[in-house]
Amino acid sequence: MTTNELMALVDRSLFAGIGYTDEQGRQNIRNVFCVWHRGLGRHLISTNTSSAHVQSLMRQSSACLYFSDPKAFEGLCLYGKIMLHFEREYKELLWNPGDEKYYPAGIDDPDYCIMEFIADSGRYYRYDGKGELTQDELLKFDEGRTFENGYAKTDGSPAA
Amino acid sequence: MTTNELMALVDRSLFAGIGYTDEQGRQNIRNVFCVWHRGLGRHLISTNTSSAHVQSLMRQSSACLYFSDPKAFEGLCLYGKIMLHFEREYKELLWNPGDEKYYPAGIDDPDYCIMEFIADSGRYYRYDGKGELTQDELLKFDEGRTFENGYAKTDGSPAA
Numbered sequence: 678m679t680t681n682e683l684m685a686l687v688d689r690s691l692f693a694g695i696g697y698t699d700e701q702g703r704q705n706i707r708n709v710f711c712v713w714h715r716g717l718g719r720h721l722i723s724t725n726t727s728s729a730h731v732q733s734l735m736r737q738s739s740a741c742l743y744f745s746d747p748k749a750f751e752g753l754c755l756y757g758k759i760m761l762h763f764e765r766e767y768k769e770l771l772w773n774p775g776d777e778k779y780y781p782a783g784i785d786d787p788d789y790c791i792m793e794f795i796a797d798s799g800r801y802y803r804y805d806g807k808g809e810l811t812q813d814e815l816l817k818f819d820e821g822r823t824f825e826n827g828y829a830k831t832d833g834s835p836a837a
Numbered sequence: 838m839t840t841n842e843l844m845a846l847v848d849r850s851l852f853a854g855i856g857y858t859d860e861q862g863r864q865n866i867r868n869v870f871c872v873w874h875r876g877l878g879r880h881l882i883s884t885n886t887s888s889a890h891v892q893s894l895m896r897q898s899s900a901c902l903y904f905s906d907p908k909a910f911e912g913l914c915l916y917g918k919i920m921l922h923f924e925r926e927y928k929e930l931l932w933n934p935g936d937e938k939y940y941p942a943g944i945d946d947p948d949y950c951i952m953e954f955i956a957d958s959g960r961y962y963r964y965d966g967k968g969e970l971t972q973d974e975l976l977k978f979d980e981g982r983t984f985e986n987g988y989a990k991t992d993g994s995p996a997a
Contacts, residue, residue, distance in 0.1 A: 694866050
C-alpha cells in the first residue's frame, strides 16, 4: 500500500484500536474515537483521565494504534508511544459541543485529557499483501502537515 | 453487562482484534475473522502459520481478544492465551469451501493452522459503565457448551 492509500484508510476511520500493556502485564485493546490526525504519524484522542487505559499508559507509554477496514481487508498497525496532554491548548482543540456529558466540569475538567499517539513505524495488511512503513517514510509523508479534524472525511460508519 | 449480553456481542461479531506482543516487545493488534465460539471463553480462528502474529504467538502465547460494536458502544476485552492447533480435527472443523485461495494445498497445507484463544478473565465496556468478567463467571457460563460455528448469528457486517 502506498502512503496515500494508508492515509485514506486512516481518514475514513472513525475509530482506532489502542493496544497497550496493563499493570498486570496483560495485553489490552481499547477502541477509541480517533479523527484528529497529523498525517500518518500523529493522532489525538480525547479520553477520561481516570480510565484504565490512561492509568496504564501513564506507567508504560509504549503502544500501538490500529486502523482497519474489514470490508476492504485493509489494516494498519502503527507502533509508537502515547503522550498525555493536560494543556488547555489541546483540550480546547478537541472539545466538541455536548462533551459535557463525558466531562461534566467542561474543558478544564481534570478527568478530561488528550492522548497523542506518536508513531515511529508501522505495518500494513491488505488482501494483496503486507509491508512495513518505516520512520523515514512517516517523517517524509508528514512533513509540513498540521493536526486536522478529519471527522468530515470519515464515512460516518464505525466500521474500523 | 450480563454474560448473556456479552455473548450477544460476541455472537454478532464477524471479526475480533487479537492483541499480542511481537519479538521486538511491541504491542500489536491484528483483526481476525472469528465466528467459532465455545461460550465466552474459547474461540477458534483459522490463519496462516507463516503470518507474523502466529510466529510471535508461538514464542509468547499470552494475548487478548477484543470484540466490539462501536455503533452500540460495547466492547469486551478477554485476557488469556493462544494455543495453536495443527491437528486435522481442528483444521477440518473450520475449513470452508474456497479456503484453497488462502491455503493452496488444502486442509493439510502446513501453512494452515487454527488458533484457539482461551480466556481466563475479561473486562467489558458499555455506554452505561464497565466491569470485570471473572474466571468463575466464564467457567460457569461456558459449562456444557461445545464449539459452534456462529456465522449465521452474525449480522453479516464487519463492524467489529
